[in-house]
Amino acid sequence: MSCRRQVSFLLVPLAVALVACGSGSDTTTLNVSAAxxxxxxFGEVEAAFEQAHPDVDVVLNFASSSDLVxxxxxxxxxxxxxxxxxxxxxxxxxxxxxxxxxxVFATNSLRIIVAPGNxxxxxxxxxxxxxxxxxxxxxPNVPIGRYAQxxxxxxxxxxxxxxxxxxxxxxxxxxxxxxxxxxxVYTTDVLAAGDGxxxxxxxxxxxxxxxxPIAVLESSTHSEIAGSFVEFVSSDAGMAILGxxxxxxx
Amino acid sequence: MSRQRGRRKAPIAIVIxxxxxxxxFSLPFIGILVRAPWSDLPDVVTDEAVRRALWLSLRxxxxxxxxxxxxxxxxAWVLARIDxxxxxxxxxxxxxxxxxxxxxxxxxxxxxxxxxGIFGQYLDDWFGIRxxxxxxxxxxAQTFVAMPFLVLAVESAFRQLDLRYEEAAATLGARPFFVFxxxxxxxxxxxxxxxxxxxxARALGEFGATITFAGNLPGRTQTMPLATYLALESQPERAxxxxxxxxxxxxxxxxxxxxxxxxxxxxxxxx
Numbered sequence: 020m021s022c023r024r025q026v027s028f029l030l031v032p033l034a035v036a037l038v039a040c041g042s043g044s045d046t047t048t049l050n051v052s053a054a055x056x057x058x059x060x061f062g063e064v065e066a067a068f069e070q071a072h073p074d075v076d077v078v079l080n081f082a083s084s085s086d087l088v089x090x091x092x093x094x095x096x097x098x099x100x101x102x103x104x105x106x107x108x109x110x111x112x113x114x115x116x117x118x119x120x121x122x123v124f125a126t127n128s129l130r131i132i133v134a135p136g137n138x139x140x141x142x143x144x145x146x147x148x149x150x151x152x153x154x155x156x157x158x159p160n161v162p163i164g165r166y167a168q169x170x171x172x173x174x175x176x177x178x179x180x181x182x183x184x185x186x187x188x189x190x191x192x193x194x195x196x197x198x199x200x201x202x203x204v205y206t207t208d209v210l211a212a213g214d215g216x217x218x219x220x221x222x223x224x225x226x227x228x229x230x231x232p233i234a235v236l237e238s239s240t241h242s243e244i245a246g247s248f249v250e251f252v253s254s255d256a257g258m259a260i261l262g263x264x265x266x267x268x269x
Numbered sequence: 270m271s272r273q274r275g276r277r278k279a280p281i282a283i284v285i286x287x288x289x290x291x292x293x294f295s296l297p298f299i300g301i302l303v304r305a306p307w308s309d310l311p312d313v314v315t316d317e318a319v320r321r322a323l324w325l326s327l328r329x330x331x332x333x334x335x336x337x338x339x340x341x342x343x344x345a346w347v348l349a350r351i352d353x354x355x356x357x358x359x360x361x362x363x364x365x366x367x368x369x370x371x372x373x374x375x376x377x378x379x380x381x382x383x384x385x386g387i388f389g390q391y392l393d394d395w396f397g398i399r400x401x402x403x404x405x406x407x408x409x410a411q412t413f414v415a416m417p418f419l420v421l422a423v424e425s426a427f428r429q430l431d432l433r434y435e436e437a438a439a440t441l442g443a444r445p446f447f448v449f450x451x452x453x454x455x456x457x458x459x460x461x462x463x464x465x466x467x468x469x470a471r472a473l474g475e476f477g478a479t480i481t482f483a484g485n486l487p488g489r490t491q492t493m494p495l496a497t498y499l500a501l502e503s504q505p506e507r508a509x510x511x512x513x514x515x516x517x518x519x520x521x522x523x524x525x526x527x528x529x530x531x532x533x534x535x536x537x538x539x540x
Contacts, residue, residue, distance in 0.1 A: 085502035153402065155484065181402040182484025185499065197385030198401045264404035
């Protein structure tokens with residue numbers, strides 16, 4: 020008796036765990052890891068792709084490209100990777116984790132993000148060095164952090180950042196919350212911020228054009244569907260969605 | 270019959286589950302221990318950036334746990350001893366930050382104490398105090414998430430204290446605060462130590478509220494957890510070693526604690 024009790028004491032939690040983990044659906048899950056700056060655009064790409072492929076459930080995972088690379092290298096089950104720069108994509112293609120050659124599907128430029136109405140009257144890069152102005156950026160290993168540094172170097176502006184955020188959305192959030200006065204982010208981020216923030220243009224001669232490469236990963240268990248997702252992103256329909264969010268065509 | 274009267278046999282099912290539990294706790298650490306590039310450890314530990322993050326972490330977490338003690342012990346006493354309407358609500362508020370996702374704590378902090386926060390704007394206008402992106406902000410974030418650990422540990426000790434010693438002291442003419450300082454506090458010392466250490470450990474590991482509220486600037490707000498997380502983006506090996514340093518410090522403290530401080534956060538009640 021007591022032995023049987025003990026067995027059930029052992030087995031019941033196990034059974035509960037197994038039931039809780041099991042999934043009953045027969046749709047294919049496609050895991051897409053995308054750069055944080057693609058958050059809004061890929062949200063719509065997901066909806067459009069799922070409409071065309073009702074049996075596919077696209078699961079989006081957003082973080083800084085460098086973060087995503089770490090996850091992929093550590094064996095995260097990812098089918099498609101979209102990076103905000105070629106450098107991070109090269110890291111995993113050099114490791115032999117990519118199927119074929121990554122293709123560039125979008126471009127992005129940079130703008131200065133400021134509080135709505137630009138209360139501090141920031142007109143250009145030079146103002147970012149103003150004493151007392153709170154400027155935030157990203158770690159130089161994050162694509163936007165490196166791009167921002169390139170832009171400032173090109174313009175010969177030396178800034179003292181108040182914080183190195185973990186991804187571009189962190190910079191946007193700090194400016195929208197009023198904690199920071201300005202930051203350099205993607206054009207698309209200023210657009211996505213809507214009324215929450217304003218943008219100041221960066222002159223063409225200092226600006227950089229960020230290339231967004233996309234690739235199917237070697238570890239993908241649904242490489243065919245992954246391939247059609249990549250095709251969809253680069254198709255006219257995909258480009259139209261990306262264009263609406265401020266991305267340029269390569 | 271005799272078996273029941275003798276030393277009790279451990280139920281095998283419980284022992285098996287306990288073994289599973291300890292396996293679950295140990296496996297992740299084994300991963301770090303095996304994968305960490307140990308030969309680089311001296312370089313990383315002496316690295317200027319790491320030393321700054323480590324020093325900042327130790328400093329801020331100690332100050333935060335001191336604040337937690339100075340503010341938390343009186344709060345714990347009030348919660349344990351004074352019966353007032355809304356006490357349950359006050360206790361829930363006092364421990365809310367313990368169960369919140371730390372990022373939510375960070376958001377709560379900057380909407381209140383941020384530069385544009387409902388209180389923070391006055392801190393800035395009147396005193397020129399800006400908590401975001403400052404070391405003080407790190408301490409505020411750490412105190413906010415760590416204090417409940419101390420409050421809970423100490424409150425339960427206050428609650429179970431034998432009141433007769435305090436009554437005796439009062440009968441002998443001791444003033445209430447003297448009784449609190451010389452009789453009450455010493456009798457809950459194990460709980461105080463346990464609460465302090467738990468609060469300190471929580472403060473040392475604080476990540477979400479810190480990066481949300483205080484940002485990430487080396488030397489000023491970049492604590493060890495933040496440095497570890499950012500290292501993961503570019504130099505995963507380095508992140509492993511930083512994790513190792515954190516694990517080493519926390520493990521040493523837990524080992525060094527006398528067992529009774531952790532297991533009996535209750536005072537000895539002599540009947």
